[in-house]
Amino acid sequence: MAKTAFQEFTKGLWSEVPPYRLVLGLCPTLAMTKQVDMGFGMGLAVTFVLVGSNVLISLLRKVIPKNVRIACFIVVVATFVIVVELLMQAYTYELFLKMGIFIPLIVVNCIPLGRAEAFCYKKGVLPSFADGLGMGLGYTISLTVLAIIREVFGNGTFFNQPISFLGPSFQPFSFMITAPGAFVCLGLMLCIMNLLGKK
């Protein structure tokens, strides 16, 4: 049963959302969600890489020999990652400084390589594009949600702006900002997603 492009797009947003359902790409999910701008930026960078590499790999899937496909995937993904890195350096330098090593590390993130191997090498351009866009946006939303929880409760700010609705007596729950806090937060999110997904 062939799925439509629209279904390929929406699966990335809910039923196969990368960090919570596929449990892929967790390293930046933990490290880049201290602040909302970091999480959002990371998500968009991954989206750009995913859409680009998905489309290109599915276009070239007849040209790429089976034996060396992984090497070719990595070259394609790495090219897009370096393009993103240069663009971020040129236009969003402050964010680039904050995200640091995690931008080049998108190359070894399992999502772009996994999609290339599991999806684009077998499917056409349109479903691959839809898949990349859906997965990327799903990843962006996931990271942003996690970052909102961590930044609001852990630091009392939102997009680096202090927020007032928590009241003046609010004390930042700084555990949320630390690395163990990221694990606990991610675990709770996985738990909620599993409860919601229960049939």
Added chain:
Amino acid sequence: MREMLRLFVVVTLFGAISGGILAGVRAGTQERIEYQQIKFVKGPAILQIMKGCTNDPLTTRFKIKDGKEERAFFVGVFDGKPNTVAFEATGKGYGGEIPIIIAVNMDNDQIVGVGVTTHRETPGVGARVQTDPKFTSQFKGQSIKEPFKVKGDGGKIDAISGATVSSRGVTGAVVSSGEIYNRLKSNIVEKMKSIKS
């Protein structure tokens, strides 16, 4: 054998095309990246010591070759005349090199200001050479040709107490900037002529 050759050709082509694309993107963004680095790393120090200038010193800049190195000079316009240049120099501190930005008035060779940029001195101790304006303001108005030394070494610069090595590092950086200035002054004057106020 033919299959082998095909693998080689495909991977080589992938690498070559990707290299070409990246070289293109890099060439296209290089100038902007350089500007961003200047703006966020050296920019705050430059703007602080050039306070009161009527132009944007970060965009009014030129480069001069100094031996193997290329040095960037930032021009400040005061009272309608481009008469001040700021440039970078380094001295040896406690935690490594201390880079400073120093601004010099070309008309009378006086120091307009000194600012420390990215250093690795001990926070709260040596790092005060960056945050304590009393220390760096000692250089203000002095001639850049003077051989500055901290008081402990027989000079007249008051070192920050507990941070003699860092203070000596900044003083050394000012002295080495004097050497750079003397060496390149004629080139600087030449380049300044082309800058409109």
